[in-house]
Amino acid sequence: MDELQKAAKVAFASEFTFYLKAHFFHWNVEGPNFTQLHELFGKIYGEVYDSIDDFAEKLRALGAYAPGSNSRFNILSYIDDEQQVLSADQMIVELLEDSDNMVQVLKRVYDIAESAGEHGFSNFLAERMDAHRKHSWMLRATAK
Numbered sequence: 001m002d003e004l005q006k007a008a009k010v011a012f013a014s015e016f017t018f019y020l021k022a023h024f025f026h027w028n029v030e031g032p033n034f035t036q037l038h039e040l041f042g043k044i045y046g047e048v049y050d051s052i053d054d055f056a057e058k059l060r061a062l063g064a065y066a067p068g069s070n071s072r073f074n075i076l077s078y079i080d081d082e083q084q085v086l087s088a089d090q091m092i093v094e095l096l097e098d099s100d101n102m103v104q105v106l107k108r109v110y111d112i113a114e115s116a117g118e119h120g121f122s123n124f125l126a127e128r129m130d131a132h133r134k135h136s137w138m139l140r141a142t143a144k
Contacts, residue, residue, distance in 0.1 A: 004116050005064035007109045012055050013067050013076035014105050015128070018098055019048040021082050025095060031088040040142060044095070044135050051128060058121055078105050089143070096139035102132045 026041035
């Protein structure tokens with residue numbers, strides 16, 4: 001269970017960092033496709049944000065404490081934060097890479113959860129993977 005708790009904290013911190021980056025891009029996107037990208041980034045951050053509380057509660061149900069500080073998120077996350085305002089095209093590419101990375105992070109935790117018999121949690125993780133695959137599809141299509 002300890003392995004699952006640790007891996008779940010990493011996934012949670014990564015998911016929160018992904019949410020924050022998508023929201024940052026939503027606020028700061030510029031250019032001829034502003035409206036489309038502002039809405040796309042808004043959809044993405046909104047969907048991820050809606051999963052955060054449930055994710056934290058699932059961590060608590062596993063007996064772990066949910067991380068909740070920027071410094072802890074930075075230590076645990078596999079998603080790098082972004083401090084610069086990028087061009088719209090760079091935002092798309094970076095968020096796409098991060099979304100694809102999130103699928104891999106969540107898959108690692110999914111496998112551990114399945115091995116531990118935590119099928120309810122693994123179902124949640126499967127849904128998160130599906131959500132990120134959809135985000136990646138939208139970003140990939142937009143980047144073309």
